[in-house]
Amino acid sequence: MTYNLKRDDQKDSTAFGQQDIIDSAARKGPDSRNASFQDAILQGVQVSGQVQEQHKKILTPQALTFLALLHRSFNARRKELLERRVARQAEIDRGILPDFLPETAHIRNNPTWKGAPPAPGLTDRRVEITGPTDRKMVVNALNSDVWTYMADFEDSSAPTWENMINGQVNLYDAVRRQVDFKIGAKEYKLRTDRTLPTLIVRPRGWHLEEKHVTVDGEPLSGSLFDFGLYFFHNAHESVKRGTGPYFYLPKMESHLEARLWNDVFNLAQDYINMPRGTIRGTVLIETILAAFEMDEIIYELRDHSSGLNCGRWDYIFSTIKKFRNHANFVLPDRSAVTMTVPFMDAYVKLLIQTCHKRGVHAMGGMAAQIPIKDDKAANDKAMDGVRADKLREVKAGHDGTWVAHPALAAIASEVFNKHMPTPNQLFVRREDVKIGPNDLLNMNVPGKITEEGIRKNLNIGLGYMEAWIRGVGCVPINYLMEDAATAEVSRSQLWQWVKHGVTTAEGKKVDKAYALRLLKECTDELAAKAPKGNKYALASKYFATQVTGEDYADFLTTLLYDEITAQGSPSPASKL
Known part of the structure; x- marks a missing residue:
């Protein structure tokens, strides 16, 4: 099947004849863009969500101009790539199973190219906490004893207008250390006794839309809305404070989708006069199809790449989803589908090997447990499970891991500090690993359906x-x-x-x-x-x-x- 999608040797184009405007404005700087420029771009842009006073610093004409340019430049390609997903599902339903792509073998087989070196604040990522962007979570996460905080507009956030726009307000304030607040007599303040965790933002996946903002009658991409507002307001400020605009990129199914993100990054940086390569993106390998294109995904993002992450639950979901019409892919109870079953073990090993071959981080998965306060025996058993999972990850060669609750940070830190005394394990090459298509598709999972x-x-x-x-x-x-x-x-x-x-x-x-x-x-x-x-x-x-x-x-x-x-x-x- 042939897809009419832009290749590496084709220049990126901006729809509606606006590229000259962007280039001219970028040369002069964001502050030089006058009212006529904004008025021209904002034609056809409408907001139907309620805009409260605190939102006005986010939904500025300048920021909405940027969102409109992103939409008109990239939305057609986004929709084309989503259609490609539908076509690929039809192929799988017909029995054409995934394999490593022959047309990109030259990328996989070339040992010389590398991803970007770790960016400021991302050299050591041994424990990352994740959670939504409500104000209490933002303060608690940044006060946790972790190295980074993945502020999530995606899987842990329901995308109500209030959640999405208030989340942008909260991150804007957090970057500037102005996020302290009170609920009744209780105060939530950022700690000042140490450097705060590096902030990484996860926008929504390419498939989601933000219907409260339309451009030329079309809903804005949720990905571009989340990325665009955070980047526009906080990119320069985060660099000034010693880090940068960093992102986790979810739900991708091919390197072509990573290429789209890379083009978005380049336009965004050019638009605000920021050097290319300042943005960094960690890709969640949470679809079975992306597992066959890990080298290619890093390659597409290489100047912006900060590695890959094992998105374990989404990966299991994707495997069931893609092969749902095939009886030989039926899995047992969820509790039986652990990280050590054949297809999950192969995925982890290949991800670590691929990342370290390319000089980027291989991040581990989520510990979703919550402390059990009223049952010590049950809590001890659950925490022992967390400890064993983190030990498996660090010994496999992961450079860091995720936790969902601050109380788990100490356990994860203890394990990684003991077994990874260096900031990361990029030197662990895993050259012993030999993973083929059959390994990634090995559904021989012991267990029952009950x-x-x-x-x-x-x-x-x-x-x-x-x-x-x-x-x-x-x-x-x-x-x-x-x-x-x-x-x-x-x-x-x-x-x-x-x-x-x-x-x-x-x-x-x-x-x-x-x-x-x-x-x-x-x-x-x-x-x-x-x-x-x-x-x-x-x-x-x-x-x-x-x-x-x-x-x-x-x-x-x-x-x-x-x-x-x-x-x-x-x-x-x-x-x-």
């Missing part, structure tokens, strides 16, 4: 979707911090099991009627325990469409997005 596993998936899916509809993007369930990725694993497994009519360990065939009966039981049980006004009935209505082996939404977040949009009367951007 009714308990079905009910856990239903509880997690319902619990997360109910919270998401209320505007909450991560939720503690059974002492694990669940986000969109884990909810996606839950619903995809349920769909897969019904589709292929599996039989549980108890001897029960999993069919549509059985799944819907258990769904109703779980819904009733959860709703009965929840406060009045809960959204379990609505969540169950949506979830019922996803667990019968029939309809399958591309993402739960796109399925539910219209439930949390709050579009008012559109206002021209020039009038804000």
